[in-house]
Amino acid sequence: MPEVRAARFEDAETIAEIHVKSWKSTYKDLIDERDLSNTTVEHRIALWETVLRTPVNGQIAYVIENDHGEVVGFVSGGKERTKNYGFDGEIYAIYLLDEYQGKGYGKEMLRVFSNGMLEAGYQSLLVWVLTNNPSSQFYIKYGADPVEAERVTIGQGTYEETAYGWSELKSLTDRLA
Numbered sequence: 001m002p003e004v005r006a007a008r009f010e011d012a013e014t015i016a017e018i019h020v021k022s023w024k025s026t027y028k029d030l031i032d033e034r035d036l037s038n039t040t041v042e043h044r045i046a047l048w049e050t051v052l053r054t055p056v057n058g059q060i061a062y063v064i065e066n067d068h069g070e071v072v073g074f075v076s077g078g079k080e081r082t083k084n085y086g087f088d089g090e091i092y093a094i095y096l097l098d099e100y101q102g103k104g105y106g107k108e109m110l111r112v113f114s115n116g117m118l119e120a121g122y123q124s125l126l127v128w129v130l131t132n133n134p135s136s137q138f139y140i141k142y143g144a145d146p147v148e149a150e151r152v153t154i155g156q157g158t159y160e161e162t163a164y165g166w167s168e169l170k171s172l173t174d175r176l177a
Contacts, residue, residue, distance in 0.1 A: 002105050004112040007061035009052045014071045016044035022095035030132050038155045060116050064109050072097045075113045080126050085147050087165050089122035111176035118169050125169050131160040139164040
């Protein structure tokens with residue numbers, strides 16, 4: 001059975017590797033190769049060391065381990081960054097290695113994360129997903145509603161993202177219980 005635990009500073013390199021590997025596999029058909037290749041493990045290690053050393057925006061982060069105790073995914077989030085849509089919490093990143101998708105790992109990460117956000121005092125939750133990303137169905141399955149679509153720049157390209165949200169975080173935690 002997979003186990004979700006709070007991310008630690010020592011997890012930064014593993015999280016960075018998962019972030020880049022999952023980013024490239026998830027977006028290979030959605031983002032131009034030149035924009036995809038801008039993301040490197042070295043840059044992500046620096047990012048995750050900073051996030052795990054000094055969290056900002058009330059950020060929390062969790063990792064999920066497989067049955068062998070290996071970290072195979074992560075989720076992080078905190079205060080909603082745009083302040084435009086009436087949501088107070090946001091998932092900043094949620095990534096899982098391909099071979100663990102469709103096996104309940106994502107649901108378990110979302111369950112623990114949403115409970116952690118509720119315990120931290122958040123009432124609602126937003127997540128941004130590239131509009132053409134089939135993983136948006138994951139959020140819809142657990143009751144998220146489309147909120148807004150925006151254009152975003154990634155590398156040299158411009159892409160569309162859609163925000164999905166749960167206006168009542170408690171409804172998500174109840175659904176995942």
